[in-house]
Amino acid sequence: MQVVLREVHDSDLPVFFRQMNDPESMRMAAFTVEDPTDRDAFDALWKRIRSSDDIARTVLADGDVVGNAAVYGEPGEREVTYWVDRAYWGRGVATAALRELLTEVPERPLYARAAADNEASLRVLQKCGFRVSVTARGFANARGEEIDEVVLTLEG
Template sequence: MGHIELRDIDEDDHDAVFEMMRDREAVAMAAFTADDPDDRAAFDAWLARNLANPTASTHVVTENGGFAGIAAAFSVGDDRELTYWIARNAWGRGVATAALRLLISHETERPLFARVAAHNAASVALLRRAGFTELSRDTGYAPGVGREVEEIVFALLPALE
């Protein structure tokens, strides 16, 4: 693993994010994705909504200065959630672990929630290692796999005093 950082996303990153989020293996792992990962207009509209959201904090994950993924936090009602997507060329080297730790350090609100497809064993393990606790499971339609998928809701709870 190289040097991992989070930086603000800029317009020059949009193509890399789009290409990363079209990777078929990654789409299947994430499961709860865009209906059509190849639809650039839908992607651009989704990204514009997220970047305009005043509660969202969207970052590019870099490894040694190069693009390695995205990580973000946003509000859903009164809850604060986080999400991340790591480019396949950065899988298996601790990039996601480092990026998640950085994001958690920026996001001080607790509880902090995360959702993951139950079949995404790497993400499930990552969240558990980072101190997240499983809260619930539910099943919903996942466009990334074209069928119902179990989703796990995790929370990083406040530290006990």
């Protein structure tokens, strides 16, 4: 399977919105927007992302839109994030997409966060060189409760 990143197109946004509303994906991600069904808030978020200095990319697998990956935040505190359609989980798509994103963004350190029980995401991040730097607790909108969170760091 060929995984590539490209600029986000307007036509990608309905796909991202559908993916973000998958209940199983939401539970795994845990730290999501408060109301994923609010299309106006979703559109406003992506308008802000696309007009900022953040780096957002669409993830394609064999030409199909299967998710997104981004680097956002203030210099010195920038974080990576990614979302891959559940139909593509376990096929190396997230790892390939993150590796490609990291070649586009040479600045270090970079940070990432994941629910402590999201073993798949933690594996993706560790395969790409991120190392656990701290554990914490945070409110997970998708689960409606405070849960354990892992913060990882990718050093230069």
